[in-house]
Amino acid sequence: MRDHESVGDPPNTRGKREQASREPRAAAVLSAPFFYGSLLESTRTIPWNFDLAEDRFTHIGSQVEALLGYPVDAWYEPGFWQTHIHPEDRDWVPDFCAEAARLSEDHEFEYRMLAADGRTVWLREHVKVIDGPHNQKALQGLLIDITEQKQAHDVMEFLARATSTVDPDEFFRTCVRNLAQSYGARYAFIGLLLDNRKSVRTQAVWAGEDFAPNFEYNLNGTPCKDVLDLSKELIPRDAARLYPDDTMLSQMGVESYYGTPLIASNGRMLGLVSVMDTKPMMLTRWTAPLLGVFASRVAVEFERKTAIDSLRKLNASLERRVLQRTAELEMANEELKAFSYSVSHDLRSPLRAIDGFSQALLQDCAEQIDDTGRSYLQRVCAGVQRMSVLIDDMLKLSRITHVPLEPDRVDLSAMAEDIVTQLRQQDPGRDVSIEIAPGLLATGDPGLLYIVLENLLGNAWKYTARKAVAHIVFAAEQRDGVTVFQVSDNGTGFDMAHAGRLFGAFQRLHQREEFEGNGVGLATVQRIIHRHGGRISAEAVPDQGASFYFNLADQAG
Numbered sequence: 329m330r331d332h333e334s335v336g337d338p339p340n341t342r343g344k345r346e347q348a349s350r351e352p353r354a355a356a357v358l359s360a361p362f363f364y365g366s367l368l369e370s371t372r373t374i375p376w377n378f379d380l381a382e383d384r385f386t387h388i389g390s391q392v393e394a395l396l397g398y399p400v401d402a403w404y405e406p407g408f409w410q411t412h413i414h415p416e417d418r419d420w421v422p423d424f425c426a427e428a429a430r431l432s433e434d435h436e437f438e439y440r441m442l443a444a445d446g447r448t449v450w451l452r453e454h455v456k457v458i459d460g461p462h463n464q465k466a467l468q469g470l471l472i473d474i475t476e477q478k479q480a481h482d483v484m485e486f487l488a489r490a491t492s493t494v495d496p497d498e499f500f501r502t503c504v505r506n507l508a509q510s511y512g513a514r515y516a517f518i519g520l521l522l523d524n525r526k527s528v529r530t531q532a533v534w535a536g537e538d539f540a541p542n543f544e545y546n547l548n549g550t551p552c553k554d555v556l557d558l559s560k561e562l563i564p565r566d567a568a569r570l571y572p573d574d575t576m577l578s579q580m581g582v583e584s585y586y587g588t589p590l591i592a593s594n595g596r597m598l599g600l601v602s603v604m605d606t607k608p609m610m611l612t613r614w615t616a617p618l619l620g621v622f623a624s625r626v627a628v629e630f631e632r633k634t635a636i637d638s639l640r641k642l643n644a645s646l647e648r649r650v651l652q653r654t655a656e657l658e659m660a661n662e663e664l665k666a667f668s669y670s671v672s673h674d675l676r677s678p679l680r681a682i683d684g685f686s687q688a689l690l691q692d693c694a695e696q697i698d699d700t701g702r703s704y705l706q707r708v709c710a711g712v713q714r715m716s717v718l719i720d721d722m723l724k725l726s727r728i729t730h731v732p733l734e735p736d737r738v739d740l741s742a743m744a745e746d747i748v749t750q751l752r753q754q755d756p757g758r759d760v761s762i763e764i765a766p767g768l769l770a771t772g773d774p775g776l777l778y779i780v781l782e783n784l785l786g787n788a789w790k791y792t793a794r795k796a797v798a799h800i801v802f803a804a805e806q807r808d809g810v811t812v813f814q815v816s817d818n819g820t821g822f823d824m825a826h827a828g829r830l831f832g833a834f835q836r837l838h839q840r841e842e843f844e845g846n847g848v849g850l851a852t853v854q855r856i857i858h859r860h861g862g863r864i865s866a867e868a869v870p871d872q873g874a875s876f877y878f879n880l881a882d883q884a885g
Contacts, residue, residue, distance in 0.1 A: 397444030549573030
């Protein structure tokens, strides 16, 4: 078969075509092979024949010249096809085809060829093996340009892989590299529009074979300005000539420029994505849509980066505030320690002196002091003793804050039984009915929880002293899946109008003459409960008793 004959034409086809031109009705009997061969050559599908013995094409559709840039005659040279396969496919494609031909197996495959201008073109081959006489074989097939589909597939595959778990800056770098590769371009960049709206700062730049440093440039007289003004996107050729004021284009030797804007979800213009090359870039039906897909994904990433940067700034601010607050707290703790030391030592010394001299006057000068003087001295000594107790209570309250927690599983029921035993031993003359629910367990610091129960049960014991029939209960109940412990009594109670003072240090709801105490116990209890992540509250009715409720963190029922 000769080079310029259509696929399947018999030798006398020319005579039949001439006859058909003279006799119109003869067109109806035009050979099917000639008709389909001509139809194929009018499409993007390229038919061909290949002689295995001569290692060359014996026919190939003329469209191949427009596709790859080589003259049709060059394809008929032996070995031409193999030498123009892309280097990364050259090792396997000829061997694959040769083995399929040896086995007489029709086959289909995809590979890359290098065009005359250096472009990479993706092709799909559909090959049929033709068995000839004397075991000689030939190949017949169709060659289809799939570069556009491959480009779209690669873009979508990259965007699918580039999930939001990737660092935004790394995503931008990977994106410009894939942009350049997808468009076969030398340059690609992502630019962020600055606050003055007159300049752009690049976020990632691909130049030739590697990443380049980011830079800032003015938009006036550049194709980027037209992109951001939504007046132009695609400049397949003559880009530097069309924008003579853009010296960067000339310096880079840019011939073609494609760009599209980055638009935020709220419609605000963020910047642009651009690809450029030193030669004309192909303009296909996929060019603008694919660039738009890139831009949409990049815009989302810009918004995510902005959110991440804001969160980092907030975290940094919070960290600074935490460090500042921690320093202030440490200073306050040091001041509190100094105060505790001063209270413990500096205040006790004059108190001891006052108490000592008062006792000396009562003992050594008793005959020289009348009853009124002795009464005064006794009241001074009593006041000194109360002051000493107050100092002890203040120190206990301050130490509660500094004692490190040592959580453990605690049997509160057994702890309450022990406290009640001590109360009965201290006041054996009282007959008090006490109910302690068995098996009440909690997780917390055993020593501090002992102080909680000691204060609550001690108060219940104290404020039921005037009841003929005293009754105290320690129990627990479930509220919304949380264990709430309860200490109740039928004692004096209090007016709920004054409940806000209940847990304040040195706040008392009863006169000292009625019930002893300094008003520190419940303040201590509240601090301990809060340190355990819990809450405490109270309910009471005057002369009908009071109930205290508390829970600890993570005490689910």
